Amino acid sequence: MEQFFTKEYSGAPFDLFGPAHLVILGVIVLIGFSFIFARTLWGEETKRAFRYGLAIWLALWELSWHIWSLYYGTWTVQTNLPLHLCSIFVWLSIIMLIKQNSTIYELAYFLGIGGAMQALITPDAGIYGLPHFRAVQTLAAHGGIVLAALYMTSVEGFRPTWQSFKRVFFWTNIYMVAIFFLNLAIGSNYLFIGHKPEFPTLIDLLAPWPWYIFELEILALIVCFILYIPFMVKDWATGRESVAA
Numbered sequence: 001m002e003q004f005f006t007k008e009y010s011g012a013p014f015d016l017f018g019p020a021h022l023v024i025l026g027v028i029v030l031i032g033f034s035f036i037f038a039r040t041l042w043g044e045e046t047k048r049a050f051r052y053g054l055a056i057w058l059a060l061w062e063l064s065w066h067i068w069s070l071y072y073g074t075w076t077v078q079t080n081l082p083l084h085l086c087s088i089f090v091w092l093s094i095i096m097l098i099k100q101n102s103t104i105y106e107l108a109y110f111l112g113i114g115g116a117m118q119a120l121i122t123p124d125a126g127i128y129g130l131p132h133f134r135a136v137q138t139l140a141a142h143g144g145i146v147l148a149a150l151y152m153t154s155v156e157g158f159r160p161t162w163q164s165f166k167r168v169f170f171w172t173n174i175y176m177v178a179i180f181f182l183n184l185a186i187g188s189n190y191l192f193i194g195h196k197p198e199f200p201t202l203i204d205l206l207a208p209w210p211w212y213i214f215e216l217e218i219l220a221l222i223v224c225f226i227l228y229i230p231f232m233v234k235d236w237a238t239g240r241e242s243v244a245a
Contacts, residue, residue: 005133007072014125014135016200021130021139025120028143035154047155051097054148061141062090068133078188083179085115085191086142093148100156106164108149111172114223116145122201165228169221 003011015021042050069075082088089112096104119142128134152158176191183194193213196203206212 004131007074009128009132011132012129013127014123014129016122024139028120028146031147032150035151039155042155054144054151055094055097058090058094058141058144061137061144065137078186083190085111086119086145089116089145090141093145096152097148102158105152105158106160107168109153109160110165110168110224110227112145112149113227114220116142118202120146124197124199126199159231160228165224168224
């Protein structure tokens with residue numbers, strides 16, 4: 001059992017799109033689709049229990065990663081502060097689920113889903129293959145982020161607007177500029193804007209630094225727009241005009 005938690009892992013590395021990876025992705029997709037039925041089948045008590053349960057799930061997996069890193073002496077301010085988008089959205093999603101916060105929701109819908117989906121497709125598991133703790137923790141936490149935003153949309157009836165689409169893009173760029181200067185100050189690579197990640201990601205398909213940052217801006221806009229399309233189509237079909245949240 002120790003081999004599944006140890007830092008000195010000697011098993012096979014993470015098998016990208018291997019059977020275990022695909023099964024976990026499939027389970028996340030199935031849970032997401034189940035929310036369509038949960039909206040009408042679940043009462044308020046069940047909905048509240050699920051929100052709190054998912055919040056606890058996110059907190060436990062994120063805290064366990066910090067504990068594991070501290071135990072093995074790998075925790076540093078350059079890598080473990082909650083400044084990557086997905087690390088932020090673990091905690092923001094917890095607040096959103098408990099408080100049913102609409103301001104956080106519009107961020108979580110666009111950035112939480114968009115960012116965590118990329119991390120689910122190409123997990124930052126390094127040498128650790130399934131079922132090692134680091135691989136499971138990475139998939140569990142990022143899956144929870146995606147499911148939290150999908151749940152609030154499908155079950156609780158939250159939705160983004162055109163104004164929230166613009167707000168998210170504006171504040172994300174403000175945050176990115178701040179992180180750029182923080183990276184320079186402490187020698188970190190939060191948001192991966194200092195250089196490409198050391199592990200395989202979709203960013204590897206983009207141009208060298210710093211040009212890939214501008215390509216990421218365009219891709220982020222495209223992903224956010226795609227996520228907004230269902231609501232735009234619905235508004236057109238019903239003759240409703242999206243307004244600011």
